[in-house]
């Protein structure tokens with residue numbers, strides 16, 4: 001920011017300041033220490049075990065989804081909104097404060113630890129055939145887990161896995177190689193290593209266009225969207241790497257292929273877990289991975305629902321701007337998801353660090369945080385009731401500007417009063 | 426050899442170095458890079474959007490409206506504090 005004449009930036013505790021044009025600009029980050037809460041999520045498998053050991057209630061094995069879909073939305077309702085923005089002049093100073101990096105780094109070892117702890121419980125408490133808690137079966141628990149206990153635990157691990165993709169998302173956007181490797185580690189649990197390539201080089205390029213598999217269309221249900229985004233994103237990721245290797249005149253079947261080296265982390269992590277805790281944990285690894293992917297893709301579903309960038313005369317799409325993403329300023333989900341819900345700023349400026357993302361006054365806003373909105377996606381009728389009018393008013397009543405599902409185009413155009421010529425298009 | 430810069434994230438393409446991992450060996454002139462090649466860091470600007478580095482003034486990351494607003498708030502707060510200090514001295 002030298003163009004503004006910033007001489008020196010310094011941080012004292014929660015306050016960032018810089019001297020701009022002889023004026024000292026100061027800003028206090030009220031969320032500075034709240035960000036640590038994000039690292040509580042990977043501890044869910046430990047929490048589950050603690051709750052079961054303390055009460056012997058089997059229902060606690062299903063604590064993970066309860067935490068994400070009941071406690072977090074309630075937390076949002078109670079904690080309210082956070083419209084605080086760092087001043088533009090301080091964004092660089094804020095991004096350079098390495099404290100914020102350590103907050104995201106802390107997630108990674110905790111995620112691995114939580115995953116291995118979950119696997120240890122799924123494998124009936126033995127590690128490489130050794131049974132450290134022989135007298136009590138599991139530490140603090142007298143009986144082996146039933147299959148439905150294990151399914152419950154796997155759903156909890158899946159919640160962490162999905163939120164782990166969010167951490168990977170924050171890290172994978174950064175310019176530093178170390179953070180990009182950490183992103184691959186965070187994706188290992190879900191076997192979603194290709195996300196880091198597809199999201200940055202595919203989704204960000206085509207976001208809010210009918211060509212993007214990860215941008216949902218007006219009228220499309222989340223259940224229709226799931227296979228389209230999962231398959232489409234994988235195919236697109238492979239195409240991107242294939243194209244790069246074609247330029248290099250090399251075969252894409254190489255460890256240098258960023259998809260393959262990212263997937264290797266899953267081979268290592270899952271391989272180690274099955275060797276240590278028994279191959280019978282495999283079905284539960286699949287369950288938690290599917291749930292993690294479903295959680296992430298649910299977020300994709302609501303981030304750009306119905307949004308469409310206009311096509312320019314040159315044939316390119318208009319640049320991504322703040323009007324192309326759905327946002328939420330609910331402080332609860334925002335703190336747990338590293339400002340993911342300040343999605344407009346993220347798409348306008350993808351390399352910007354989470355602590356510096358701002359709320360754009362003119363950006364479209366969801367009625368509640370992402371966690372609560374996911375619950376609304378489960379029943380498409382409810383989802384459409386909540387969202388379709390919002391999409392329409394975002395486009396000042398002109399449905400032709402929205403990204404409408406081709407299957408429902410006639411119906412939507414007719415319902416929202418597009419002219420007959422437009423309806424037949 | 427010339428250098429070109431991404432107007433969003435300030436990634437620099439240096440013709441002398443190329444970007445071998447992207448398939449542009451050292452010495453590849455920028456106009457031989459595919460027009461739809463996306464910036465490897467931000468992904469939201471393409472080859473055609475890059476600027477010769479000499480022409481670059483500042484990045485196009487938006488937020489100036491908000492900045493103006495918060496800046497005025499910050500200044501107002503500082504003025505209020507100053508006023509309070511003066512009042513305390515006088516009292």
Ligand SMILES: [Zn+2]
Pocket residue numbers: 431432433434435436464465466467468469470
């Ligand atoms: Zn860039």
